[in-house]
Amino acid sequence: MVNSRIFTAALIVIGDEILSGRTHDRNISQVAAWLQVQGIRLKEVRVVADNTAAIVEAVNTLRARNDYLFTTGGIGPTHDDITVDAIAEALGVGVIIHPDARAILGRYYETRGGLTEARLRMARVPDGADLIPNRFTGAPGIRVDNIFIMAGVPSITAGMLEALTGTLEGGAPLLSETIGCWVGESDVADLLRATEQAHESCQIGSYPFWREGKTGANFVIRSTDADKLAACTADLVAGLKASGRDAVPGGI
Amino acid sequence: MVNSRIFTAALIVIGDEILSGRTHDRNISQVAAWLQVQGIRLKEVRVVADNTAAIVEAVNTLRARNDYLFTTGGIGPTHDDITVDAIAEALGVGVIIHPDARAILGRYYETRGGLTEARLRMARVPDGADLIPNRFTGAPGIRVDNIFIMAGVPSITAGMLEALTGTLEGGAPLLSETIGCWVGESDVADLLRATEQAHESCQIGSYPFWREGKTGANFVIRSTDADKLAACTADLVAGLKASGRDAVPGGI
Numbered sequence: 001m002v003n004s005r006i007f008t009a010a011l012i013v014i015g016d017e018i019l020s021g022r023t024h025d026r027n028i029s030q031v032a033a034w035l036q037v038q039g040i041r042l043k044e045v046r047v048v049a050d051n052t053a054a055i056v057e058a059v060n061t062l063r064a065r066n067d068y069l070f071t072t073g074g075i076g077p078t079h080d081d082i083t084v085d086a087i088a089e090a091l092g093v094g095v096i097i098h099p100d101a102r103a104i105l106g107r108y109y110e111t112r113g114g115l116t117e118a119r120l121r122m123a124r125v126p127d128g129a130d131l132i133p134n135r136f137t138g139a140p141g142i143r144v145d146n147i148f149i150m151a152g153v154p155s156i157t158a159g160m161l162e163a164l165t166g167t168l169e170g171g172a173p174l175l176s177e178t179i180g181c182w183v184g185e186s187d188v189a190d191l192l193r194a195t196e197q198a199h200e201s202c203q204i205g206s207y208p209f210w211r212e213g214k215t216g217a218n219f220v221i222r223s224t225d226a227d228k229l230a231a232c233t234a235d236l237v238a239g240l241k242a243s244g245r246d247a248v249p250g251g252i
Numbered sequence: 253m254v255n256s257r258i259f260t261a262a263l264i265v266i267g268d269e270i271l272s273g274r275t276h277d278r279n280i281s282q283v284a285a286w287l288q289v290q291g292i293r294l295k296e297v298r299v300v301a302d303n304t305a306a307i308v309e310a311v312n313t314l315r316a317r318n319d320y321l322f323t324t325g326g327i328g329p330t331h332d333d334i335t336v337d338a339i340a341e342a343l344g345v346g347v348i349i350h351p352d353a354r355a356i357l358g359r360y361y362e363t364r365g366g367l368t369e370a371r372l373r374m375a376r377v378p379d380g381a382d383l384i385p386n387r388f389t390g391a392p393g394i395r396v397d398n399i400f401i402m403a404g405v406p407s408i409t410a411g412m413l414e415a416l417t418g419t420l421e422g423g424a425p426l427l428s429e430t431i432g433c434w435v436g437e438s439d440v441a442d443l444l445r446a447t448e449q450a451h452e453s454c455q456i457g458s459y460p461f462w463r464e465g466k467t468g469a470n471f472v473i474r475s476t477d478a479d480k481l482a483a484c485t486a487d488l489v490a491g492l493k494a495s496g497r498d499a500v501p502g503g504i
Contacts, residue, residue, distance in 0.1 A: 013297075016455070016457055016474075017457060017459060017472070018280065018281075018284070018297075019284055019293075019294045019295070019296075019297070020284060020285075020288060020294070020426070020428070020474075021281050021282075021283075021284030021285030021286075021287070021288055021294075022428075022472065023281075023459070024281045025277070025280060025281070026276075028270065028276075028277060028299065029270075029273050029275075029276045029277070030273075031273075032270070032271055032272060032273030033272075033273030034273075035273070036272060036273055041271075042271045042272070042273075043271070043301065043306075044271075044298065044299065044300055044301075044306065045265075045270075045271070045297075045298065045299035046296065046297065046298050046299075047280065047296065047297035047298075048296055049295065049296075050457070054295075054296065076437060076438075076458070076460060077437060077438035077441045078437050078438075078441045078444050078445070078458040079441065079444055079445035079448060079456075079458075080444075080455075080456070080457050080458055112436075113436075113439065116438060116439075116441075117442075118438045118439075118441030118442060119438045121441070122438075153460065153461075174272070176272070176274075184364075184365075185328060185329060185330050186328075186329035186330075186368060186370045186371045186374075187365065187368075187370075189329045189330045189331065189368075189370030189373070190369075190370060192330050192331055192332075193330070193331035196331060203268070203332075204331075204332070205268055205269060205302070205332050206328065206330040206331075206332055207269060207275070208328060208405065209405070220269070220272075220274065222268075222272075
């Protein structure tokens, strides 16, 4: 049975390289899409600098008001990787070398030049933490309380999310239907508003675009209830039809 | 003369479609890169839902502690476009129809079916606001106090940023040099730390990658002082050379 409570999460993307515009973030969309499948709503994302005070503030605000908090970035071996220390500070705990992480890294680097002091930094965790496996480079992610500390490199984060799949309690997933239409959204604004109002637990989002020299929009209908979602979608399709416009199932 | 004070900005990306993973955000990196050129540091980004309370909280926190606040998303003609109302609420002012915006939209829609009530929504602004031109669709962006309200569609936001280019006071731009090296970052972690410590007003970021079956990293050295930046970069290149590694200018 699907839990009827709504489970929420927040994400903190840590890294000067995102805020400088040098690196285009790819973790927000992958974490967002993964959470949808787990039945967990992503409520807020913050991108913060490699700065202890900024990380501590974001961590303490967001962990308190969400079921889960995810972070990406800042867990490598170099001096600018300060995420573990900042989260330990936010939690008011010390930082320890996790014995399993040390063993994993020791095996990984056995044929790669040995476990140097810099590499051993990647075994440091807030006291009381568990590990999230990383099958790519050995260096694990970290779970402590309701916080999941993941890598900045998107392919490694993908592996960590894969390791977490199905392990977190979620609620009813937010279902969605998308329909597209070659129409300016302002031409159907009244219809969208009226249709949403007539279907209590449904939301309709409107996403305009310009392609092939034409104006169009995709309408995304969302609900946790499959029947209500279908009814709202059918009403919107019928409303568009009544005004002489064909809806494209699945969007344009 | 370049102002020596540091100017900061925050960005709020407004939209359920980003948090659901449906749409991959493209505004963070374009606003970040644009701010760099204006000599303004992007300190924090928040992605929030189409929810008045969430927008109000983020706006009031971030406008108070930055010189500038930018928002993207939620200024279209449909019921889910609530940004203007939320920002007016955050500022404690009313919402009015801006006469110039009404005139611009009237001209734009003269040959496109007329200025309907839904389209007139795009002329609504917080009381006291000025307009930011949008040469693509007519619907303007909005400037009120230190807040710049822009579109969600990235190409339209690009036009609004272009209209703002050179109009905001900035400080000394944060300069950067990038060098790449085919080395695991953990192998040079001590060198990176020591080089940064030896160059007081420089920061070194380390961005590892795996390509062509090999491990490498790009090192980004940042400073507002061109001479200090050059000295720090030269020291890092020399340090890599001393350990038998060639740096690739500009990065890999």
